[in-house]
Amino acid sequence: MIKGYKVSCKNEDMDLSVIHGFISRSYWASGIPLxxxxxxxxxxxxxxxxxxxxxxxGFARMITDKSTFAYxxxxxxxxxxxxxxxSKWLMKTIIEHPQLQGLRRMALATSDAHGLYEKFGFKAxxxxxxxxxxxxxxxYVKA
Incomplete structure (x- = not known):
């Protein structure tokens, strides 16, 4: 835990305006529609x-079948x-989440945060x- 902060896994707690505001300007999903x-x-x-x-x-999401694979x-x-x-606390929470235990593979793609993910066992x-x-x-780019 970090004083003054909390983590939630309830989708109803997610603030779509904050998430979309960030993600729509990110290098990986620029322009994503709301x-x-x-x-x-x-x-x-x-x-x-x-x-x-x-x-x-802050935010993260796992795309998963909760049995064998998560992205x-x-x-x-x-x-x-x-x-x-x-970010380390968020990653620890994700890695330890009960619905993500026993998976055969977790994957991700990043251009700039290899050091963070390596601390949690991710490798090339x-x-x-x-x-x-x-x-x-x-x-997401309109022609």
């Missing part, structure tokens, strides 16, 4: 970091709350030649 972000939250196991007052300051996405802590250990793909993707990086 309705798409809402649907993504609705269909994921979400983790929010909140001030004790209820204001959301970690959309992780952020608002800039004014960074440097307090919140052991067999990258076995992974494939269908990637549409400009899916």
């Amino acid at each position: 309705d798409i972000m809402s649907k993504a939250i609705e269909n994921s196991l979400c983790f929010g970091v909140f001030l004790d007052s209820g204001e959301q300051v 970690l996405a959309d992780v952020f802590i608002l800039q004014e709350h960074q440097g307090k250990g919140l 793909l052991a067999n990258p030649q076995t992974f494939m993707e269908l990637w549409v990086p400009d899916v």
Whole structure:
């Protein structure tokens, strides 16, 4: 725990305006429409970091079948709350969540936070030649 903050896994606690405000300006989902972000939250196991007052300051979601696989996405802590250990606390909460135990694989993609995720056991793909993707990086850009 970090004094003055709490973590919730209740989707009804998530502040869509805060989450969309950050994610829609991120390098990984720039321009994501509000309705798409809402649907993504609705269909994921979400983790929010909140001030004790209820204001959301961080977020992450796991896309998972809760049995064999999970993909970690959309992780952020608002800039004014960074440097307090919140991202490490959030990751610890995610890794220890009861619905994420016994999974065969957890995956994620990041351009800038390898050091954080390595602290929780994430590594570069052991067999990258076995992974494939269908990637549409400009899916949210209107033609």
